[in-house]
Amino acid sequence: MTTDPTLPEDIRNHLPLTPVVFEILLALSDGERHGYALMQAVEERTGGAVRLHAGTLYRALARLVEAGCLDEVDPPAAEEADERRRYYALTSLGRRIGAAEARRLESQVGAARAQGLLEGLERA
């Protein structure tokens, strides 16, 4: 699948995001979090519907840092305690990639709504 050629390559090369990665960027878009908190945030946002597998999550985080979408940051002074935690924050690139993916999904959802795919589930 190729995506919008008008986007800068830095961004286009990453699209489309996997559902897992988009969920991660979404959960980090309101501030830094450590991996495990991220799992909980996703579960909470979706009312328990969506859960990330630990293995998938931590590997995705490593890839996103590698790609420059996330930075590993110092633990926030407020929240403190557990030495094991590794905190991540969106980079500018990460935010722009998340935004681009959000627009792509918005377009898909809009089309789905226009087709009535979101409502009538029993009619095919």
Place this chain on the structure above:
Amino acid sequence: MTTDPTLPEDIRNHLPLTPVVFEILLALSDGERHGYALMQAVEERTGGAVRLHAGTLYRALARLVEAGCLDEVDPPAAEEADERRRYYALTSLGRRIGAAEARRLESQVGAARAQGLLEGLERA
């Protein structure tokens, strides 16, 4: 990634859909099409932004038929001519899976909007 456990297994087992597959279901949600027309429909819907690779498309179609999400159907009487074309239509299952995915994406897009991820691109 696990999805909504309240969904029937028939549906949940397929989620989340790949972007390519959702694009296909979307393009078929207003009627049957053959593979190549489907590529064009996606390109047109997205104003040329999104394109499907031929290889990926045809393999995905075969998988979707195998999984009971699509049926291969007779060419519509109206449109006729090319012997090579193979037409596909959503099954009931395919439509329900597409609808479930659309709801999942709608939730993600809603969250993205709530986080301001869709607007301010330059602020991180």
Place this chain on the structure above:
DNA sequence: TGGAACTATGTGCGTGACGAATATATTCTT
């Protein structure tokens, strides 16, 4: 205070979907 449950991060293995390239043949256009 001891043990279970939870928190937290990570790796190995097999699978599945993908992009890119290529193959083949037909139909349309000029």
Place this chain on the structure above:
DNA sequence: AAGAATATATTCGTCACGCACATAGTTCCA
């Protein structure tokens, strides 16, 4: 007649995933 566009399909290598497992620190409470 030739070339472009249409139409479907396969092979190959890669990458992200789910699942299982490994390891260890922390919290809780009986």
